[in-house]
Amino acid sequence: xxxxxxxxxxxxALLFLCMAVAxxxxxxxxxGWFREGDAxxxxxxAASLELKARTKVSSSIHPAEDIGKDASHYLVYLSGIGAIAxxxxxxxxxxxxKGLEQLLPATKVISDVFPYSVTNLGLTGQRVTxxxxxxxxxxxxxxxxxxxxxxxxxxxxxxxxxxxxxRYGPIYNLGIGRELHESLLRHGYKVGSGVPVTLIGxxxxxxxxxxxxxxxxxxxxxxxxxxxxxxxxSDDKGLEQIEHLWHMWGSKDHxxxxxxxxxxxxWKLLRxxxxxxxxxxxxxxxxxxxPISHNGHGDYFDNEMKLPNGETHLQYVxxxxxxxxxxxxxxxxxxxxxxxxxxx
Amino acid sequence: MGELFEYFGExxxxxRLGLTLQPDGVQLLQKDxxxxxxxFGVVMVAGIALLLGQSVILFLNQIKPVRFVLxxxxxxxxxxxxxxxxxxxxxxxxxxxxxxxxxxILVLRVIALSYAPLALGFLTLMPYLGPFVHRxxxxxxxxxxxxxxxxxxxxxxxxxxxxxxxxxxxLILLTATxxxxxIGLQNWLWHRITGTHTDPPTxxxxxxxxxxxxxxxxxxxxxxxxxxxxxxxxxx
Numbered sequence: 001x002x003x004x005x006x007x008x009x010x011x012x013a014l015l016f017l018c019m020a021v022a023x024x025x026x027x028x029x030x031x032g033w034f035r036e037g038d039a040x041x042x043x044x045x046a047a048s049l050e051l052k053a054r055t056k057v058s059s060s061i062h063p064a065e066d067i068g069k070d071a072s073h074y075l076v077y078l079s080g081i082g083a084i085a086x087x088x089x090x091x092x093x094x095x096x097x098k099g100l101e102q103l104l105p106a107t108k109v110i111s112d113v114f115p116y117s118v119t120n121l122g123l124t125g126q127r128v129t130x131x132x133x134x135x136x137x138x139x140x141x142x143x144x145x146x147x148x149x150x151x152x153x154x155x156x157x158x159x160x161x162x163x164x165x166x167r168y169g170p171i172y173n174l175g176i177g178r179e180l181h182e183s184l185l186r187h188g189y190k191v192g193s194g195v196p197v198t199l200i201g202x203x204x205x206x207x208x209x210x211x212x213x214x215x216x217x218x219x220x221x222x223x224x225x226x227x228x229x230x231x232x233x234s235d236d237k238g239l240e241q242i243e244h245l246w247h248m249w250g251s252k253d254h255x256x257x258x259x260x261x262x263x264x265x266x267w268k269l270l271r272x273x274x275x276x277x278x279x280x281x282x283x284x285x286x287x288x289x290x291p292i293s294h295n296g297h298g299d300y301f302d303n304e305m306k307l308p309n310g311e312t313h314l315q316y317v318x319x320x321x322x323x324x325x326x327x328x329x330x331x332x333x334x335x336x337x338x339x340x341x342x343x344x
Numbered sequence: 345m346g347e348l349f350e351y352f353g354e355x356x357x358x359x360r361l362g363l364t365l366q367p368d369g370v371q372l373l374q375k376d377x378x379x380x381x382x383x384f385g386v387v388m389v390a391g392i393a394l395l396l397g398q399s400v401i402l403f404l405n406q407i408k409p410v411r412f413v414l415x416x417x418x419x420x421x422x423x424x425x426x427x428x429x430x431x432x433x434x435x436x437x438x439x440x441x442x443x444x445x446x447x448x449i450l451v452l453r454v455i456a457l458s459y460a461p462l463a464l465g466f467l468t469l470m471p472y473l474g475p476f477v478h479r480x481x482x483x484x485x486x487x488x489x490x491x492x493x494x495x496x497x498x499x500x501x502x503x504x505x506x507x508x509x510x511x512x513x514x515l516i517l518l519t520a521t522x523x524x525x526x527i528g529l530q531n532w533l534w535h536r537i538t539g540t541h542t543d544p545p546t547x548x549x550x551x552x553x554x555x556x557x558x559x560x561x562x563x564x565x566x567x568x569x570x571x572x573x574x575x576x577x578x579x580x
Contacts, residue, residue, distance in 0.1 A: 019470040020397075027403035161471040167400050168471060262472075 022158045023165075026118045026172045071108035073330040074189055074197045075100060076180055078115040078205030080295070081156035082149065084137050085122020086114040091144050092301040093202070099318045100200075106331050107198075113183045115201070115208040116159040118175025120182075123152065160204035163211040164234035164263065173238065176208055177215030184220060191220050196243075196330060198225040200321070202300065203255070206231025210245065214238035225328065227321060230256040230294050235265020235275035245284045246324045248317070250292025250300065287320060351378065355385035362386060362460030363484075365491045373453040380449070383456035384424060390462035391423030392416045397468025397478065405540040418537045422530055423459070431455040433511040434493060441507055442497045451496050458488035 028034040077097055082090040089097075089111075101109045114122050123133035132151075139146045162168045163176070180199070189195065197220060199209035206228035214237055217224045223243040230253045239245065249256040260266045265273035271280075278284050292298065292313050298305050303314040311319065325331040354376065361369025373379045395402075395416050402412055435451040438444075461484040468478040486508075493504035519527065535541060 016467055016470060019473065020467050021469070023400070023469055023471060027400060031403045031406045033409060158471065165471040165474075167474070171400075171404075 018154075019158055022155075023162050023168045026162060026168060026175060029118050029175060030171045070188070071106065072195065073104075073107045073325070074184060074187070074195060075104065075107045075109045075325075076113060076183065076197065076199050076209075077109065077111040078113060078199060078201035078209050079111075080201075080203035080205055081116070081153045081160060082295075083114060083116065083156065083205075084133060084140070084152055085124055086112045086120065088122060088124070088137060090140075092299070095303055096301045096314060096318070099314060100321070103318050103322050104325065104331055107325070108187055110183055110187050112186070113176075113179050115176055115205050115212075116156040118172055118179070120179040123155070156204060160207050160232065163204075163208045164236060169211055169236065170214075173208070173211035173214055173236075176212040177219060180212055180216055181219045189220065194222050196223050196225065198227060198325065198330065200227040200229070201231060202229045203294065204232055206247075207233050207236065207259075210234075210236045210238045210242070212238065213242045214240075217241050225330075227324065229300050229317065232256055232259045233266070233275075234259060234263040235270075235273040237274050239274045239278040239283070242278075242283065244328065245278065246287055246321075247284060248287040248289050248320060250289045250294070252291050252293040252298065255294040285324070287324070289317060289320065292317075351381065351385065354378070354382050355389060358382050358386050358457065359389060359460045359463045362457035362488070365454075365457055365460075365488050365495070369457050370454055370495065373457065374450070379453055383453045386456045386463070387424045387427045387459050388417075388420035390459040390465065391420030393463050394423065394465035394468075395419035397465040397474065399469070402538065405538065407538055407540060411537065411539055415534075415538045418533065422533075423462075425530075427456060427459065428452070430511070430515070433514055434489075434507060437507050437510050437514075438493060438497045441510075442499050442503065444497045444499070446496045451492075454492040454496050455489065458485055458492045461485050461488065 025034070077100070079086075079089045079093060082093075097109065097111050100107075114120050117123075121127055124130050124137055136146075136148050136151060140149050140152075159172075163172045165172075184197065185191070189197075197216065199213060199216075201207070201209035206226070209226045209228070210231075210233060213224050213226055218241075224241065225243045226245045228245065228247040228249075230249050231247060232255060233247065263275075264270060266275050267273075268276065270276060275284075289300070290307050292300055292302075292307075294300075298313065300317050301314050303312045306312055307316050309316070322331060326333060354372070358369055358372055361372060373383055376382060399412070402415055407415070431452040432448070434455060435446075435448050438446075438451070461481045464481055465478070467481075468474045470477060489508055490501060490504045493499065493507050494501060497504070497507070499507070515523075
């Protein structure tokens with residue numbers, strides 16, 4: 001018995017220690033202590049303008065990957081907490097990203113931002129702890145359900161809480177905002193063109209999308225919208241800057257609604273919170289998706305399980321996203337033969 | 345070198361015993377020939393850990409690692425000054441209120457043990473849970489201070505509460521009146537060491553009970569010149 005109590009106490013102590021150390025990555029980045037993948041941000045009063053100026057330089061350094069492919073709308077995908085790097089997301093998310101590309105002809109879909117690092121540096125990149133994450137990535141490639149994957153989830157979950165924390169969020173979300181901006185430039189986005197951008201995040205990625213949305217509209221000079229798929233959303237101030245938030249969740253998703261209890265700003269009592277003000281202003285659309293779970297079998301990306309309407313979970317989620325974007329005039333209207341989405 | 349390790353060992357043992365203010369901890373500080381230094385060590389560790397927990401203030405000011413370390417030690421020293429002031433207040437009030445007349449040194453050493461929970465102040469860094477833990481540690485410290493008064497003056501919990509309450513009121517008065525030059529000195533030292541114009545974590549006499557508790561909200565500590573990372577008008 002004593003052994004198990006000691007084990008539990010040791011585990012808790014380790015967890016608390018990891019949580020206490022976690023903000024140091026983004027804080028150290030902001031203070032210019034760590035150079036893992038990025039330079040020190042400019043602290044002047046006109047931080048955003050400085051960023052814009054730097055952007056002009058960086059766009060010449062990093063030629064856009066696909067300049068010439070003009071899009072009328074950009075969609076940036078931010079992965080859930082299972083991501084190891086921007087190019088190493090859980091396998092189940094890949095068909096979803098491909099589905100977005102196929103279903104949204106007027107939209108340029110981007111998926112090269114790792115939302116759990118202020119410098120877009122994946123866990124297996126040039127960082128001190130890379131040696132821990134590389135074997136885990138290999139194990140996950142062999143077996144997507146490998147138990148050690150929970151370490152990645154735990155690490156990224158803590159980063160998500162940093163984004164939602166009012167003390168660290170302004171710094172963390174600044175880093176992500178910069179990376180989103182850089183990514184858009186890499187994909188041919190023209191700052192000041194006014195081309196709308198939508199951030200789409202699953203789980204923790206949705207919270208980080210809302211956090212970064214505080215900075216992004218000014219950085220790109222265009223409206224920013226957010227789509228949350230099972231997002232664990234706080235009452236982030238970023239809600240004040242976004243054009244619209246579509247928050248979608250399944251009835252079997254028990255994680256996403258947890259945020260309604262964990263973040264006081266989501267309580268109906270606190271009417272002046274950013275969340276409740278955005279809700280009252282009609283900036284948030286709450287979209288129930290039917291009997292879909294947060295992760296694992298029967299989740300949002302499941303392309304085998306079917307809903308009562310005959311569509312797989314993946315097909316249905318994609319179609320609801322398309323409908324939302326179409327109604328916001330970000331995608332061309334549905335063709336005459338295409339049925340209007342009713343419900344699952 | 346061996347003595348240094350031995351000293352740190354004793355400091356951490358005192359912190360461990362101080363977390364519950366066990367009699368062993370008090371005995372350690374009564375018998376040990378280096379008791380005053382051990383008590384000082386406990387308060388220093390508490391001061392360092394407290395600022396580490398609120399170090400977002402320092403990072404926001406983009407201070408260099410060397411200044412960061414200096415700031416942590418400076419905060420330890422500031423808390424040590426507060427420890428002496430607080431102990432003197434408790435000792436004076438206790439002698440006025442109660443029959444027992446313990447030595448100042450004993451009160452000083454036992455009060456130092458009540459700072460032990462603040463050695464966990466670095467946990468304030470934790471996202472989401474940090475501010476809650478911060479408050480919890482102060483409540484814990486307050487309860488230990490009550491126990492310290494009960495032990496040194498041999499009084500009941502209510503009498504100890506009266507003593508600590510009066511001491512707290514006196515410190516509020518001092519902060520607003522004759523303590524101002526001391527606070528000014530504290531702020532000047534802080535600015536010199538950190539190399540910033542931002543306010544120190546405590547704008548009061550450095551007691552274990554915050555009159556204006558700091559939760560680490562960056563907007564309270566945004567440096568002059570706008571280093572707060574925000575491109576829009578209102579602070580996030």
